[in-house]
Amino acid sequence: MSLSIAHLGPRGTNAETAAAIYKKHLRRGSAIEIKLCPYPGIAQTLWAVAQQTVDLAVVPVENSIEGSVAITLDTLWQVGTLKIHQALELPISHALLSWAQNLSQIRQVYSHPQALGQCQKWLDQHLPQVQLIASSSTTEAIQHLDPKGSMGAIASPRAGQLYQIPLLAPDINDYPDNCTRFWVVSLKPSLGGSHTSLAFSLPANVPGVLVKPLQTFAQREINLSRIESRPTKQSFGTYLFFIDIEADVESAEVQAALAELSSYTETLKIFGSYTILNADLGASPQSPGEF
Amino acid sequence: MSLSIAHLGPRGTNAETAAAIYKKHLRRGSAIEIKLCPYPGIAQTLWAVAQQTVDLAVVPVENSIEGSVAITLDTLWQVGTLKIHQALELPISHALLSWAQNLSQIRQVYSHPQALGQCQKWLDQHLPQVQLIASSSTTEAIQHLDPKGSMGAIASPRAGQLYQIPLLAPDINDYPDNCTRFWVVSLKPSLGGSHTSLAFSLPANVPGVLVKPLQTFAQREINLSRIESRPTKQSFGTYLFFIDIEADVESAEVQAALAELSSYTETLKIFGSYTILNADLGASPQSPGEF
Numbered sequence: 388m389s390l391s392i393a394h395l396g397p398r399g400t401n402a403e404t405a406a407a408i409y410k411k412h413l414r415r416g417s418a419i420e421i422k423l424c425p426y427p428g429i430a431q432t433l434w435a436v437a438q439q440t441v442d443l444a445v446v447p448v449e450n451s452i453e454g455s456v457a458i459t460l461d462t463l464w465q466v467g468t469l470k471i472h473q474a475l476e477l478p479i480s481h482a483l484l485s486w487a488q489n490l491s492q493i494r495q496v497y498s499h500p501q502a503l504g505q506c507q508k509w510l511d512q513h514l515p516q517v518q519l520i521a522s523s524s525t526t527e528a529i530q531h532l533d534p535k536g537s538m539g540a541i542a543s544p545r546a547g548q549l550y551q552i553p554l555l556a557p558d559i560n561d562y563p564d565n566c567t568r569f570w571v572v573s574l575k576p577s578l579g580g581s582h583t584s585l586a587f588s589l590p591a592n593v594p595g596v597l598v599k600p601l602q603t604f605a606q607r608e609i610n611l612s613r614i615e616s617r618p619t620k621q622s623f624g625t626y627l628f629f630i631d632i633e634a635d636v637e638s639a640e641v642q643a644a645l646a647e648l649s650s651y652t653e654t655l656k657i658f659g660s661y662t663i664l665n666a667d668l669g670a671s672p673q674s675p676g677e678f
Numbered sequence: 679m680s681l682s683i684a685h686l687g688p689r690g691t692n693a694e695t696a697a698a699i700y701k702k703h704l705r706r707g708s709a710i711e712i713k714l715c716p717y718p719g720i721a722q723t724l725w726a727v728a729q730q731t732v733d734l735a736v737v738p739v740e741n742s743i744e745g746s747v748a749i750t751l752d753t754l755w756q757v758g759t760l761k762i763h764q765a766l767e768l769p770i771s772h773a774l775l776s777w778a779q780n781l782s783q784i785r786q787v788y789s790h791p792q793a794l795g796q797c798q799k800w801l802d803q804h805l806p807q808v809q810l811i812a813s814s815s816t817t818e819a820i821q822h823l824d825p826k827g828s829m830g831a832i833a834s835p836r837a838g839q840l841y842q843i844p845l846l847a848p849d850i851n852d853y854p855d856n857c858t859r860f861w862v863v864s865l866k867p868s869l870g871g872s873h874t875s876l877a878f879s880l881p882a883n884v885p886g887v888l889v890k891p892l893q894t895f896a897q898r899e900i901n902l903s904r905i906e907s908r909p910t911k912q913s914f915g916t917y918l919f920f921i922d923i924e925a926d927v928e929s930a931e932v933q934a935a936l937a938e939l940s941s942y943t944e945t946l947k948i949f950g951s952y953t954i955l956n957a958d959l960g961a962s963p964q965s966p967g968e969f
Contacts, residue, residue: 451914454907457745457795476914500791500812504748521791521812566914597905598889598896605889612915614888616745616906623742623767623857624903 389420392571393432393444396425399526399546402432405477405569406445408666412473427523430462436572437466443573450479451566453504455615460629463572463658464586464617470659471584473571477666480565481506483556484529484547487536490555493517497528498541506541508561514539526550570661577659582612583636584659585645586629587652588619596651597628603647604632607640636660680711683862684723684735687716690817690837693723696768696860697736699957703764718814721753727863728757734864741770742857744795746906751920754863754949755877755908761950762875764862768957771856772797774847775820775838778827781846784808788819789832797832799852805830817841861952868950873903874927875950876936877920878943879910887942888919894938895923898931927951 392410395402403423410421424441426432432444447456463469481502487493495518496503496510502525503510510519517539522528528540529550539555547554570584589596604611613631634641636659649655683701686693694714701712715732717723723735738747754760772793778784786809787794787801793816794801801810808830813819819831820841830846838845861875880887895902904922925932927948940946 449909451909452911454748454909503812519812519814521794521810523810562911564913568914597902598892601889601892611888613917614905614907616904618740618742618745620743620853622855623859626904 389422390443391422391424391441393424393426393435393441395429395432395446395524396427397524397526398425399529399542399549400524401477401479401543401567402445402447402524402569404543404545405447405475405567405666408477409445409473409475409571409664412664429456429458433459433462433466433469433572436469436574439574443472443571445475445569445571447501447567448570449568449613450501450505451564452560452562453501455629456501457617459570460586460615460617464627464656467656468574469572470575470577471570471661472573472575472578472659473661474582474663475569475571475666476663477567477569478565479505479560479567480544480558481541481560482544482547482554483539483559484532484542484552485536485539485555486532486534486553487539487555490514492536493539494537495520496539496541497522497531499523499525499528502541505565506559506561509559513556577636577661579635579637579660580662581635582631582633582661582663583641583657584629584631585655585657586627587648587655588625588627589651590653591622591625599651600628600648603644603651607644609634609640609644680713681734682713682715682732684715684717684726684732686720686723686737686815687718688815688817689716690820690833690840691815692768692770692834692858693736693738693815693860695834695836696738696766696858696957699768700736700764700766700862700955703955720747720749724750724753724757724760724863727760727865730865734763734862736766736860736862738792738858739861740859740904741792741796742855743851743853744792746920747792748908750861751877751906751908755918755947758947759865760863761866761868762861762952763864763866763869763950764952765873765954766860766862766957767954768858768860769856770796770851770858771835771849772832772851773835773838773845774830774850775823775833775843776827776830776846777823777825777844778830778846781805783827784830785828786811787830787832788813788822790814790816790819793832796856797850797852800850804847868927868952870926870928870951871953872926873922873924873952873954874932874948875920875922876946876948877918878939878946879916879918880942881944882913882916890942891919891939894935894942898935900925900931900935
């Protein structure tokens with residue numbers, strides 16, 4: 388048996404690290420053959436699953452500093468058929484990689500917009516004059532580096548090892564507790580677990596329209612661990628709501644809550660139930676190349 | 679009497695257009711002298727008001743396609759003392775400006791990350807191979823353009839006129855109903871109006887903790903027009919909630935709701951009440967230079 392997992396590439400992105408940790412988790416005690424497949428964008432990895440080009444995708448959904456990853460939520464809603472098999476929480480460490488001897492040489496810094504956002508204060512303080520350039524991933528940023536050292540890239544220390552680029556400044560995250568949650572998604576039914584994710588749209592312009600959906604969970608003492616709104620992109624001031632609850636979709640209370648919920652919502656999409664895997668350092672690979 | 683208004687610069691940004699429309703609105707029938715002050719970032723414009731360097735700031739808060747402007751919400755919470763004097767809704771039109779003769783010449787496209795996000799499908803379809811480079815504003819992007827035409831900038835048609843750059847492709851927005859809401863903020867008390875904005879944090883890990891805050895408004899038939907969550911940046915899975923309600927903060931129902939609300943929240947910040955100004959084309963300047 389073999390499995391393919393799509394992730395934002397190229398090698399060395401945080402999404403690839405998350406995919407590699409999930410691969411290790413799946414392989415435990417099984418002879419399954421697993422292939423990681425890098426894609427140039429997050430939306431593309433999700434569409435690759437929807438179109439059955441790959442079996443699974445590992446996508447970032449939320450960062451503890453920058454908040455939700457809008458493209459992931461928007462694409463999950465658009466595709467509509469994907470189910471979550473696993474959540475994975477990964478500590479994020481950003482480093483400035485460059486061939487420069489010191490910071491004063493640097494004129495441009497490349498990275499993924501989320502990473503630039505997570506190091507904004509450090510950049511304002513240490514490199515206030517540099518041009519910030521968005522790249523499609525943290526490791527795509529590395530490909531722009533010049534041997535003269537006029538450019539820097541914000542990426543993980545692991546990417547620095549992988550591509551053998553000197554680490555000019557480590558731990559440049561503005562907030563030390565930087566963590567990203569990833570979801571592993573598939574077209575197959577979800578496997579069940581402690582958390583369930585869903586999204587819905589609501590009929591427009593009814594006062595208190597969001598209260599009833601939230602009450603359906605509260606009155607059954609089902610904890611809501613997250614609520615996120617996204618514009619419908621159809622008319623200004625209308626939203627989709629993404630909700631995570633701390634219960635399995637198959638439990639009697641959740642089934643009752645969802646039956647009631649569907650009477651208040653316009654469209655309701657259930658992404659399934661899953662467990663959360665804490666990808667602490669113990670679970671990480673020992674060397675950057677080892678997966 | 680004179681007034682200074684900070685906005686994301688340089689000249690020609692959508693924030694400057696919004697600031698100019700607000701200036702026109704303020705001047706109607708008064709002899710007030712108003713100066714627009716460009717700043718290099720959104721956070722800087724808000725801190726300039728907090729530190730009394732300027733009287734007002736005009737900042738983007740939400741786009742109908744890309745959603746909330748995280749830096750605006752995060753900075754408003756951090757500053758804590760600013761009040762909203764006016765909301766302003768501006769239709770957004772993005773154009774590709776370049777000296778290129780045709781699209782095939784273009785290798786790099788510069789723009790503000792929100793604008794790149796709002797034209798993502800058009801870029802994927804028409805310029806799939808180009809490098810996308812984040813600039814600090816839509817008009818800062820224009821300063822990178824080369825006479826050979828290997829670069830393009832996404833900005834407003836007005837910015838094209840202002841800087842005399844040819845408009846290579848007009849209306850490249852992925853969704854035609856693209857609209858941005860701006861807030862005018864000040865250190866002075868807000869002026870009252872149809873809408874009130876507030877934000878709060880909640881005690882952690884209590885089931886249904888968000889239901890009671892929302893019920894305080896629903897049971898008084900106060901409509902909630904928007905709810906947005908942002909990470910607290912302190913511990914993963916804890917959030918701030920930003921809420922807009924359709925009522926004046928001085929009304930008896932809202933006062934009662936807020937008194938009850940404050941018993942559920944950890945920290946509650948009220949940004950005041952204001953009216954919404956629709957900045958349709960009639961309200962816009964006739965020529966790009968006229969303000």
